Amino acid sequence: MSENRTTMGLKPDFHFSQNNLQDYLDCPRRFELRYIQRLEWPALDSEPVIEQEQRIEAGRQFHQMVQQYVAGIEAEQIRETLPDTDVSHWWDNFLQAEPLASLPSSRWAEIYLSAPLAGYRIAAQFDLIAIEPGKRAVIVDWKTSARKPARNALKTRLQTRVYRYLLVAAGAYLNGGQILAPEQVEMVYWFAEAPSEPETFKYNEKMYVEDKAHLEELIQEIAQHEPGRFTLTPDVKKCLFCNFRSLCDRGEKAGSASDQEDEQEAAVFPDTDQGFEQIGEIEF
Secondary structure, three states, rough: OOHHHHOOOOOOOEEEEEHHHHHHHHHHHHHHHHOOOOOOOOOOOEEEEHHHHHHHHHHHHHHHHHHHHHHHOOOOHOOOOOOOHHHHHHHHHHHOOOOOOOOOOOEEEEEEEEEEEEOEEEEEEEEEEEOOOOOEEEEEEEEEOOOOOOHHHHHHHHHOOOOOHHHHHHHHHHHOOOOOOOHHHHEEEEEEEEEEEEEEOOOOOOHHHHHHHHHHHHHHHHHHOOOOOOOOOOOOOHHHHOOOOOOOOOOOOEEEEOOOOOOHHHHHHHOOOHHHHOOOOOOO
């Protein structure tokens, strides 16, 4: 099996994630270039460049601040490190909205989970997991995008499906050694630009079974692709925000960051997928 995977281009220790699976769904060719060939192409993701880079960096800083807060550092002490007005605005929204207030007290910020699936591993970095053992498990994802996506877009996105599935599949050690029932799991998206409008998605056994089957099918489909047979997306609009577009003869000019909606969020931790192979895993 390992020899076959090598022929197909995927390494035996390749880790799938919501980011690289979403890339495959958006454009199989992008997946091949980014995760198999590991090309770095200099085209811009979006314009204006400075504004986009600043927002990405602000998103990083906000995630780090929340991580410190969950770890027990006082809010005012964290405020002293505020680097710019965007983060200051988001931090004020966070403190006023108190999104942690209703969560279970056992909390893990910026935690990785991974589990075997379809002969590979699927992994994720969670912004926050809060668990009341035997009763309730909440995944929280902090969003600093300029626009709030539609609820249906969030419901169907791979992040929602992967995160909830993975917490059930690999979260037992956070729950006193007991496997979480899907009905105990929910996922919350909290928006720094819309702090009073979080979106919550419950889970159940039927969704869990469907998600597992869907993710297995995706992974098997990718693993069976021959090199050079990963096709370009027919939706050329997606190419506006892809740094490989000039390589694929899909134009030179980047799309506007103001039209990008939530896609810039994937860049908050751009090295995550590349680093999964080095993570010390908890085997399940």
